[in-house]
Amino acid sequence: MRANPAAAGFSLYACARLMARSVRYPLESAALALLLGVWTATAPAQGDAKRGEYLVRAGGCLGCHTGEKEDAVPFAGGRALKTPFGTFFGPNITPHPQAGIGRWSEADFVRAMRHGARPDGANYFPAFPYPSFTKISDGDLRDLWAYLRTLPPSSQPSREHDLWFFFGWRFLVTVWKWFFFTPGPFVNPQGVSAIVNRGAYLVQALGHCGECHTPRNFLGGPKRGRFLAGGKLPDGEDVSNLTPAQLKKWSDSELADFLTIGTTPDGDVPSESMGEVIRNTTSQLTPQDLAALIAYLRSLPPLPDEK
Ligand code: HEC
Numbered sequence: 001m002r003a004n005p006a007a008a009g010f011s012l013y014a015c016a017r018l019m020a021r022s023v024r025y026p027l028e029s030a031a032l033a034l035l036l037g038v039w040t041a042t043a044p045a046q047g048d049a050k051r052g053e054y055l056v057r058a059g060g061c062l063g064c065h066t067g068e069k070e071d072a073v074p075f076a077g078g079r080a081l082k083t084p085f086g087t088f089f090g091p092n093i094t095p096h097p098q099a100g101i102g103r104w105s106e107a108d109f110v111r112a113m114r115h116g117a118r119p120d121g122a123n124y125f126p127a128f129p130y131p132s133f134t135k136i137s138d139g140d141l142r143d144l145w146a147y148l149r150t151l152p153p154s155s156q157p158s159r160e161h162d163l164w165f166f167f168g169w170r171f172l173v174t175v176w177k178w179f180f181f182t183p184g185p186f187v188n189p190q191g192v193s194a195i196v197n198r199g200a201y202l203v204q205a206l207g208h209c210g211e212c213h214t215p216r217n218f219l220g221g222p223k224r225g226r227f228l229a230g231g232k233l234p235d236g237e238d239v240s241n242l243t244p245a246q247l248k249k250w251s252d253s254e255l256a257d258f259l260t261i262g263t264t265p266d267g268d269v270p271s272e273s274m275g276e277v278i279r280n281t282t283s284q285l286t287p288q289d290l291a292a293l294i295a296y297l298r299s300l301p302p303l304p305d306e307k
């Protein structure tokens, strides 16, 4: 758009008039300014579904929210997630009013992702990786929501979780949250390059890499001071140390190959769980985001494997 000198001149004039008036009517002007402020803050800022589609990939939502069968409806739930506390089933997150989250408001969605709470206030189990997703920015949450709204609604009902005895009590999660959950969006640390910050955001918030790569204590909480240092998954599977103590064995391009085509420098293929992360998530990242993710892993403090 070309600047229109006449319009600009008029705006200047209007501005000057307003300033002159505000001297005469300070209260009224303040009220007007306040109203304008409230209006801009509450104006419905529509999320961008196209961006949301990319973020859904970066967040790996598809895997946990889609059944294992070939013909499973994407995001209609049914995927079994085995944990030491029992089996969780990813629920239907399509906009179906009964079976899915069609009746939800955007605020309900934000509360689920940021605070791990259902619309009725009950806790979600941390098998839903909200301890990582809480770090997703407001803008990205809005875009994720906009994309989920575009999915075809599926009437497939969500399955009840199959949990051991009292582990099924949602209120116990309150205690878990006291110990292990800090809600709030990712804050860029000072003195870190923009690319490393972007990578940190992708790894810690959307990519939730720590959900598998950070070892857990017996309560299922991440071990402090062992962030991304690897160990064992609940089913006993070894999970790699992502800090430079181990990853220095691979060059950046070897790491990029692993995270996009899923081959190691010696021609191995990863286990099924990491294979799915590569398929659904890391191979879908833009080259810039992949480079940022790698730059961040390189910047981590090296933590030797635990003996
Ligand atoms: C590691 C598996 C996993 C991943 C990845 C995952 N979810 Fe979930 N999600 C779950 C489980 C399990 C639940 C149910 C938790 C419960 O019932 O307490 C859940 C619940 C939800 C709910 C609440 C649904 C309801 O009916 O109450 C929403 C919304 C949701 N997830 C959205 C997402 C989005 C968006 C992403 C990607 C950014 C995502 N999830 C990624 C496992 C996952």
Ligand code: HEC
Residues within 6 Å of the ligand: 203, 207, 208, 209, 210, 211, 212, 213, 233, 237, 238, 239, 240, 241, 242, 246, 247, 255, 258, 269, 270, 271, 273, 274, 277, 281, 282, 293
């Ligand atoms: C569902 C669990 C899970 C999640 C989530 C996960 N990983 Fe993994 N990852 C694994 C397992 C298990 C292995 C070990 C694979 C093997 O030995 O074949 C692994 C291996 C790796 C390796 C190979 C390291 C080596 O030294 O061999 C890299 C790199 C890696 N993951 C990066 C990531 C990144 C980056 C993320 C987040 C975007 C991520 N992973 C998320 C389970 C996971």
